[in-house]
Amino acid sequence: MSCLDCRTALSAELDGEEPGHSPHAVRVHLHTCEHCGTWLSAARGLQRLVGELMGARYQDGENRMPDRIGQGARG
Numbered sequence: 001m002s003c004l005d006c007r008t009a010l011s012a013e014l015d016g017e018e019p020g021h022s023p024h025a026v027r028v029h030l031h032t033c034e035h036c037g038t039w040l041s042a043a044r045g046l047q048r049l050v051g052e053l054m055g056a057r058y059q060d061g062e063n064r065m066p067d068r069i070g071q072g073a074r075g
Ligand SMILES: [Zn+2]
Pocket: 002, 003, 004, 006, 029, 033, 035, 036
């Protein structure tokens, strides 16, 4: 597996899409390639940030937006 394959699979996984590669192969690559490990950390941080900004309003369950923020956004 190349770095490109690994990152493509991880990116798809983060987006909730089919990685298109064996998760095991991706993990093995991550253990052997610190560049992709660093990339994954950055990608996860970015995804969490985007999720907090965009996703909160769509999730009606456990990650509900705090009331005071919701009121601010509504007005
Ligand atoms: Zn790599």
